[in-house]
Amino acid sequence: MIHVSATPVLALRGVSKRFGAVQALTDVELEIHTGEVVALVGDNGAGKSTLVKTIAGVHPIDEGIIEWEGAPVSINRPHDAQALGIATVYQDLALCDNLDVVQNLFLGREIRRFGVLDEVEMEKRALTLLDTLSIRIPSVRIPIASLSGGQRQTVAIARSLVGEPKVVILDEPTAALGVEQTAQVLDLVERLRDRGLGVILISHNMADVKAVADRVAVLRLGSNNGVFSVRDTSQETIISAITGATDNAVTRRQARTVETAS
Structure with missing residues (x-):
């Protein structure tokens, strides 16, 4: 059992964001600790996507403070978020169908030896990573196109871990999946928590939220509308x-x- 950290690994303090005349986020507060899953929920247009993109460095914040391990940080571009240890798995997954699992896992992070791609080392690390996450796929050398939706989702999540992040953001990871594939992905979310990661889970599915989240943060019209303990809240x-x-x-x-x- 992972102990939740006293200091949040990631905290938003009074974060606001506007696009022209539209106020997308207003004074949002959010804390993510290591070893916990926080579900971010809200109706369409509540500000969930904007909030995720401010953390991921796509939309720099206008006001407020983002803290990392208790210290204020600037996240002005995706590279800043990645350098801190924040990984984001978007709904579209951005996997390359024609490449195999190993090539997808290390895309942009290829391991080279004497200037040449070290296929053996990448395959070894891919197998180890998938094994530690209990991800079952027929082979790490089959094209992504031949995997099921659930398998693709787990590969995308595994890829986000190659850089050893401390916080992983999952955007609607079960949206297009059937019951069995959803269970696969939710099992993986629990294993991320067991590894001591902080997980932000964006979801419309209350059953998924109840199954894996420790806390639920509700956004409504770009503002906080409550943070609830899953165990103690109907x-x-x-x-x-x-x-x-x-x-x-x-x-x-x-x-x-x-x-x-x-």
Whole structure:
């Protein structure tokens, strides 16, 4: 069992971001500790993608502070985030279908020996990495195109770990997957936590969130609308925070259930 760090590995303090006249984020606070999964949830347009891209260095923040291991840092471009130890796996995965698993894992980080690609070493490291993450694929030498959606997702997550990050951001990792493939990916998310990483999981799927997240941070209209412990919070409470409504179909149904029981 990994102990959660006292100081957050990553913290956002009063972060705001605007695009012209549109205020996308307002005074957002977020803390990520090592060895925990924080789900970032909210309706479409709540600011989740913008928030992720500020952490990943795609959209530099306008106001506020980003802290890394307790110290303020500047993240103005993707390279800054990667150098700190932040890896992002976007929804489109950005894998190369025609390349095999090894080539995808080390794309842009190829290992060379005497100026020549060291295929043996890369294959060895690929096998070790996939083995430690319990990722099962038929062969590391088959093209990405021949893998299932779940296998592709696990390879993309494994690739993000080649640089040994401390925080991994997963953008809707189970969005297009079936039940079995979703279970594969969620198992991998738990193994990332067990390895002591901080994980930010963006998801619309409350079942996935309940299955693997320790805390849920709700964004609504670009602002914080609560951070909840998954263990101690009902799904209805979280949905109410997402919708901004204390009275909605879910809460009304819950109220009816309580009345019937009493």
